[in-house]
Every structure is written in C-alpha cells, then in structure tokens.
Amino acid sequence: MSTVDELVQAIENGEAARAGEKARAALDEGADPTGLVDTLSVAMRAVGDRFGTGEIFLPELMLAARAMQSAVDVVQPALLASNAASKKVGVMVLGTVRGDVHEIGKDIAITMLRASGFEVYDLGRDVDPLDFVKRAEELRADIIGASALMTTTMPAQKELVDILVAKGLREKYHVILGGAPVTAEWVAEAGADSWGEDAAKAAKTLEEVMAGKRAGAGE
Amino acid sequence: MSHLKMWEIMERAAAGPYCEDDEFLYDIFLPKMQEVLSKYEIRYDPSTPVPADDDLADRIWKAAVEFFLAVGVHNVDTHRRILITEDELNEALFLAPEVHQVGAGHETRWWRPRRIEDERGPFCIFSPDITYDEDIFLQASMAYTQEPLADGVCGPILEESIGRTIHSGTPAEMAGVMEHAMMLRNAAKLVGRPGLFLVAVGTAQSDTGQIAASSNEWGVRSTDGRLIGVLTEMKTDNELLNKVVHCKQFGCAIGCLTGAIYGGYAGGAEGTAVLEVAHHLVGLTVYQHNFNNSFPFHMQHTSNSGREMLWLVSMVHQALARNSRILSTSNGFFNAGPGTDMLFREVSAHAIASVVSGGDLWTSAPRHNKYRNYATPLEARLAAETGHAVARQGMSREQACGIVDTLLKKYEGEIATAPEGKPIQECYELMKVKPQGWYLDMYKAAREELAGLGVEYPY
Structure with missing residues (x-):
C-alpha cells in the first residue's frame, strides 16, 4: 500500500494523528501538495456519501473530517510554499438563527460543505440576523446559510433576508435555509434562494450555484 | 425527583469541570460511548423489533448509567460539565415516587410507573406536536381534549398571534404563549374537562415565554406540566436551567424532553438506545423531572416507526421499566400523514412496541x-386504544414482536416515500369537532x- 493510500485509509478510519503522519510522509516522498489535497477531498467526499446513504453514522463522519483537517494542516504550508492556490469552491457563513440553540444540523452541514471544498465560517448558535450579514461582508462570503430547528425561530431566517434587502445587499449573496421544520415553501416565502433539505443536498446545490457563478463570471 | 437542590445544580452548571465543545464530543462523549457499547456487548437484531431479552435490557441500563456518570451534562453557556455522583444517582432512583398526581378535580390522574408486559394501561398524552393555524386552534384543541382516553393533552403550536408572526424571544412570543395557554384551557373547559392535565406551552421556545404562561388563574397551572429539553446530545444551557428553576418553584410537573438522534453522535440503534436512557437520567437528576417525554428519531427520516427505531424504543423502555420508576411517555414520530393506512399502521406498531415494553x-x-395542520386526534385515539388493548390482554413481548413485524412489512418499504395524507381541516368537520365519515371508516378498518x-x- 502506498503512503497516499495509507493516508486515505487513515481519513476513512478517522485516525487524525496517523493522517497527519502519513501526509508528512507523502510530502517527504515528493508528493505534489495540490494533488494531495485533491486526493484528500475525494476521500472525504466518499466518506460523506457513505454517511448520506446511512452506511456510516455521524461519529465516523466527524472523525474522518477531523483526520482530513489534520492532514490539510500538514499540507497547507507546502501548498503555500509552492505558490499553488488551493481550490476553494466558495466562501460561506453559516449559523443557527437567533433564539435557537440547536447545532447538530448546522455542524453536519459544515462538515459536508468543507469536505466539498467550501471555506465555511461557523457563526455558532443563537446568531442575530444582522450578524450574519456583517460577518458575510467582513469575510467577503458568497453564501449565507441560516439554520433553524423551531417553527418559532424560523422567522429570524426571513428577517435575515429582509435585512439584506434593506441594506441593498440582496443580490450579492446566495441565501440557503435549512433545519428540520424548513420546507421549500418556507424558503420561497422567506425570499431565500435555496433549501438545504439535508447536508448532502445542500452541498450539491451550492456546488451548482458556485459553478453557475463562475461560468457567469467567465472563469 | 432527586434530593439534589437546584442551587447545587446551578453551582455545578457554573463551576463544574471546564470543557470546550470539541473536547466534550471527541475526548469524552465519543470514546465513552464506544467503550460502553463494547463492554456491555449491545447488539441490534433486525429480526426482533420487540426483543424479549431481559439481560439485554439490563446491559443497556448499565451502559447508560456508566456513560451518564462519566460524561455528565455539558452546559454550553458556561462550558462546564455538570457531574452527578453514583451515590447521588442511586439516591435519586431510590427516591423516585411510586405515584405522581397530575391534573385536578375530576380529571385528577395518579400516574404510576409501568412494568414490562404490565396489564395496567398506559398513561396517554394526546398531542399533535405540530403547528395549527390560529383560526382553527381552539376547535382543533377541543378535538384532542374531548378524546376519552386522553389522560393529558399537549396542545398544538401557534406561529401567529392575533394574525402576527410569533418570533421567539420577542413580545409577539409573550402574546402568543398567553393566547395558547388561554385557548388550550378553554378547549378543556368546553368539553367538560376543566381540570385536564395540560402540558404547555409549545409555542414558547424562550425561558421568558415559558415563565409568562404560568398562572393558576388563566394559564398553565401548578397541576399541569411543562417540557424542558436536553440539547443534542447530553447538553443543556442556562435558558433551559432557568425553566427548571421556575417550574420547581411554581410547582408544575416537569417533563424532560429528550430525542436521541439515530445516526447522530451515538451512532446506530445500540448507541442511540444507551444515549436515550442516559437522557432520562439527566431528567431525573439535573432537571429533577416528574416524567420524561422520549422521542428518539432517525436522522434522515425524522421518525421512529422504522424497524431499527422500534427496536430501540422498545429497549429503552424495557431498560427503564426493569431498573427504575422513571415515568416515560414514548412519543411517536411518523412518516405518513393523516388519513392514510400507513399512518394508522405506524402508530399501532409504535404503540404496541412501547406499551408491552413498559412505556406510556x-x-x-x-x-x-414537519407540516402545519397535518395531525389529527384519530391516529392518537387508535394508538391509545391499541395500547390499552394490548396491556389489558397481557400481551407478551413475543406476540407483540410478531404483530409489529407484520405491520412493519406492510409499510417499511415506503418510509422514504410515505404518503402526505391530508390536513386536519379535511379529515375533520372542525366546527362540529368530529371526524369526517370517510375518516372514521378508515380508522375502523385499521382497528379491524x-x-x-x-x-x-x-x-
């Protein structure tokens, strides 16, 4: 088994320390940092697919994500030294809305989106709608994601969209809403752009959105 | 119930061992769960959705106790772990009452813990668990409060008050929770059950909203109940603890609301069962509950009527019934909507699995x-009637397992594509508070x- 194969295996098994060691070993053997990151992304996406089909559960997904981060932390300096830009699919801020303290759905979405190459900033829970907008502006985000688990906290998702409209920023961001009580009908009523029905579908939807943006920008 | 005083819990919530989120999950929760699952050899068997395995039930209990004592409860506001000692847990289990009194007047109920295959019927709380439109709230609530097997009712949720959207933590929520409490009590009075045990108010997410609804004159009474949730997983926060402090002082029954997630941090059916039992211990000690409302659910389907879910629902209640006097209502979450054969089969399978295992x-x-107005009292009536029937006839777990397996085979292939059904306005003649004829016929066919x-x- 090659070192890169061992690295992939470490990620699949959720072994963070081993993943870091194997990433270092792969670089020492002359592996291309950009190619290595691509390989890691493919491995993590496969783990995400297995989670989506129910073949594995959240602990395995989270541990694999942690192992992947351990490997990326080792590869990142080499990537910068080689002047190769890592492939960033898009920048996103994501949080649970004001009044809502539930986080598991958001955390799964963050894991899946990062596995898909998004740079995701976790705003945490109980986040004021205006703070979503402020952080998106600061971080030059492409996407704002807002999660709500309670029917009586869902209105804060609409409040977020209303603030974007009031500030003249609505067209600047793609807004995706998620959470157990959220439906496609609510997404339309709130004036958002897409529905994160589950984490895997959210990642797929946002990949398409960003591909469309890049195509529109002639990249 | 527990000898622990609220100030002791508050002290631990503020000054327990410091622990950040990642440490709690990766270094404490996940490894301890893996350790107890392996140590106690807990295995899910899809061929027996209602196992008759006392030893397995006891192993799940032991695993849950060990897990609970080692992990504790994480207060996400203070980043502190609330730890309970083994002596304190044992004392709380010893002190758990033989009977709880709820409701008032002619609707007073004496709620006792049930045993596995107990011939005493289940305590039944009827609840749509979902939002109804404001303009049907009263009539729809009456449809629930009039149900004769309802020992208690938890009303629907309001999302509008006087036509205005309710935002959690705002004055609109204050108005909404008061409207909810007043209308639900009126719904009990109008059907001649003024003292009915009400669990309210689901419209209030915030602590201030819950506290605002407490009133023996017009709102939630001290003979009623409240639900206070445990966050996912084994977590709490100051707002939830505020509700506990208030309810202890006000005197109403505390229901600890717990929904361990299948496919979540605890993994599959085995870990989710252990976690859900551990959640009950959080309720007993940290929230000092009177009862627990248990709704473990499947992460992808948001339901608990699938094969693996019924196994864990059954095992959770068997573990509790054999080892404690903790009251636990088994809360059904289903895939199909009202007015479908599939929903009637789902509620029946869930009721049978829960009741023979010792649950309420x-x-x-x-x-x-998930969908507004998509719940009716008729599926709840079938669940309660079926629960009482299987208890009364002394149904064994083995017989229950066969019936549940037969029902599962009729619907489990459709879980991902379950029929939507119809909203209550189509299933009921709401002004007259009665089911439509076609709907009653469907219910009778399900009973047959x-x-x-x-x-x-x-x-």
Whole structure:
C-alpha cells in the first residue's frame, strides 16, 4: 500500500494523528501538495456519501473530517510554499438563527460543505440576523446559510433576508435555509434562494450555484 | 425527583469541570460511548423489533448509567460539565415516587410507573406536536381534549398571534404563549374537562415565554406540566436551567424532553438506545423531572416507526421499566400523514412496541413532525386504544414482536416515500369537532386489521 493510500485509509478510519503522519510522509516522498489535497477531498467526499446513504453514522463522519483537517494542516504550508492556490469552491457563513440553540444540523452541514471544498465560517448558535450579514461582508462570503430547528425561530431566517434587502445587499449573496421544520415553501416565502433539505443536498446545490457563478463570471 | 437542590445544580452548571465543545464530543462523549457499547456487548437484531431479552435490557441500563456518570451534562453557556455522583444517582432512583398526581378535580390522574408486559394501561398524552393555524386552534384543541382516553393533552403550536408572526424571544412570543395557554384551557373547559392535565406551552421556545404562561388563574397551572429539553446530545444551557428553576418553584410537573438522534453522535440503534436512557437520567437528576417525554428519531427520516427505531424504543423502555420508576411517555414520530393506512399502521406498531415494553404513550407526530395542520386526534385515539388493548390482554413481548413485524412489512418499504395524507381541516368537520365519515371508516378498518392480527379491543 502506498503512503497516499495509507493516508486515505487513515481519513476513512478517522485516525487524525496517523493522517497527519502519513501526509508528512507523502510530502517527504515528493508528493505534489495540490494533488494531495485533491486526493484528500475525494476521500472525504466518499466518506460523506457513505454517511448520506446511512452506511456510516455521524461519529465516523466527524472523525474522518477531523483526520482530513489534520492532514490539510500538514499540507497547507507546502501548498503555500509552492505558490499553488488551493481550490476553494466558495466562501460561506453559516449559523443557527437567533433564539435557537440547536447545532447538530448546522455542524453536519459544515462538515459536508468543507469536505466539498467550501471555506465555511461557523457563526455558532443563537446568531442575530444582522450578524450574519456583517460577518458575510467582513469575510467577503458568497453564501449565507441560516439554520433553524423551531417553527418559532424560523422567522429570524426571513428577517435575515429582509435585512439584506434593506441594506441593498440582496443580490450579492446566495441565501440557503435549512433545519428540520424548513420546507421549500418556507424558503420561497422567506425570499431565500435555496433549501438545504439535508447536508448532502445542500452541498450539491451550492456546488451548482458556485459553478453557475463562475461560468457567469467567465472563469 | 432527586434530593439534589437546584442551587447545587446551578453551582455545578457554573463551576463544574471546564470543557470546550470539541473536547466534550471527541475526548469524552465519543470514546465513552464506544467503550460502553463494547463492554456491555449491545447488539441490534433486525429480526426482533420487540426483543424479549431481559439481560439485554439490563446491559443497556448499565451502559447508560456508566456513560451518564462519566460524561455528565455539558452546559454550553458556561462550558462546564455538570457531574452527578453514583451515590447521588442511586439516591435519586431510590427516591423516585411510586405515584405522581397530575391534573385536578375530576380529571385528577395518579400516574404510576409501568412494568414490562404490565396489564395496567398506559398513561396517554394526546398531542399533535405540530403547528395549527390560529383560526382553527381552539376547535382543533377541543378535538384532542374531548378524546376519552386522553389522560393529558399537549396542545398544538401557534406561529401567529392575533394574525402576527410569533418570533421567539420577542413580545409577539409573550402574546402568543398567553393566547395558547388561554385557548388550550378553554378547549378543556368546553368539553367538560376543566381540570385536564395540560402540558404547555409549545409555542414558547424562550425561558421568558415559558415563565409568562404560568398562572393558576388563566394559564398553565401548578397541576399541569411543562417540557424542558436536553440539547443534542447530553447538553443543556442556562435558558433551559432557568425553566427548571421556575417550574420547581411554581410547582408544575416537569417533563424532560429528550430525542436521541439515530445516526447522530451515538451512532446506530445500540448507541442511540444507551444515549436515550442516559437522557432520562439527566431528567431525573439535573432537571429533577416528574416524567420524561422520549422521542428518539432517525436522522434522515425524522421518525421512529422504522424497524431499527422500534427496536430501540422498545429497549429503552424495557431498560427503564426493569431498573427504575422513571415515568416515560414514548412519543411517536411518523412518516405518513393523516388519513392514510400507513399512518394508522405506524402508530399501532409504535404503540404496541412501547406499551408491552413498559412505556406510556405520547401520541402522535405524523408526516415527519414537519407540516402545519397535518395531525389529527384519530391516529392518537387508535394508538391509545391499541395500547390499552394490548396491556389489558397481557400481551407478551413475543406476540407483540410478531404483530409489529407484520405491520412493519406492510409499510417499511415506503418510509422514504410515505404518503402526505391530508390536513386536519379535511379529515375533520372542525366546527362540529368530529371526524369526517370517510375518516372514521378508515380508522375502523385499521382497528379491524389489528384485531385480525391478535389485538383484543375491549370495546
């Protein structure tokens, strides 16, 4: 088994320390940092697919994500030294809305989106709608994601969209809403752009959105 | 109940061992769960959705106790772990009452813990678990409060008050929770059950909203109940603890609301069962509850009527019934919507699995507990009637397992594509507070199917 194969295996098994060691070993053997990151992304996406089909559960997904981060932390300096830009699919801020303290759905979405190459900033829970907008502006985000688990906290998702409209920023961001009580009908009523029905579908939807943006920008 | 005083819990919530989120999950929760699952050799068997395995139930209990004592409860506001000692837990288990009194007047109920295969019927709380439109709230609530097997009712949720959207933590929520409490009590009075045990108010997410609804004059009474949730997983926060402090002082029954997630941090059916039992211990000690409302659910389907879910629902209640006097209502979450054969089969399978395992019933949340107006009292009535029937006839777990397996085979292939059904406005003649004729016929057919499988209804 090659070192890169061992690295992939470490990620699949959720072994963070081993993943870091194997990433270092792969670089020492002359592996291309950009190619290595691509390989890691493919491995993590496969783990995400297995989670989506129910073949594995959240602990395995989270541990694999942690192992992947351990490997990326080792590869990142080499990537910068080689002047190769890592492939960033898009920048996103994501949080649970004001009044809502539930986080598991958001955390799964963050894991899946990062596995898909998004740079995701976790705003945490109980986040004021205006703070979503402020952080998106600061971080030059492409996407704002807002999660709500309670029917009586869902209105804060609409409040977020209303603030974007009031500030003249609505067209600047793609807004995706998620959470157990959220439906496609609510997404339309709130004036958002897409529905994160589950984490895997959210990642797929946002990949398409960003591909469309890049195509529109002639990249 | 527990000898622990609220100030002791508050002290631990503020000054327990410091622990950040990642440390709690990766270094404490996940490894300890893996350790107890392996140590106690807990295995899910899909061929027995209602196992008759006392030793397995006891191993799940032991695993849950060990897990709870080692992990504790994480207060996400203070980043502190609330740890309970083994002596304190044992004392709380010893002190758990033989009977709890709820409701008032002619509607007073004495709620006792049930045993496995207990011939005493389940305590039944009827609840739609979902939002209804404001303009049907009263009539729809009356449809629930009039149900004769309802020992208690938890009303629907309001999302508007006087036509205005309710935002959690705002004055609109204050107005909404008061409207909710007043209308639900009126719904009990109008059907001649003024003292009915009400669990309210689901409209209030915030602590201030819950506290605002407490009133023996017009709102939630000290003879009623409240639900206080445990966050996912084994977590709490100061707002939830505020509710506990208030309820202890006000004197109402505290219901600890717990929904361990299948496919979540605890993994599959085995870990989710252990976690859900551990959640009950959080309720007993940290929230000092009177009862627990248990709704473990499948992460992808948001339901608990699938094969693996019924196994864990059954095992959670067997573990509790064999080892404690903790009251636990088994809260059904279903895939199909009202007015479908599939929903009637789901509620029946869930009721049978829960009741023969020693559980009480909290019924029911159709259509993934997600769509406004999609719940009716008739599926809850079938669940309660079926629960009482199987208890009364002394149904064994083995017989229950066969019936549940037969029901599962009729619907489990459709879980991902379950029919939406119809909203309550189409299933009921709401102004007259009665089911439509076609809907009653469907319910009767469902009962006949169950009777053919061996359920002996007393009437």
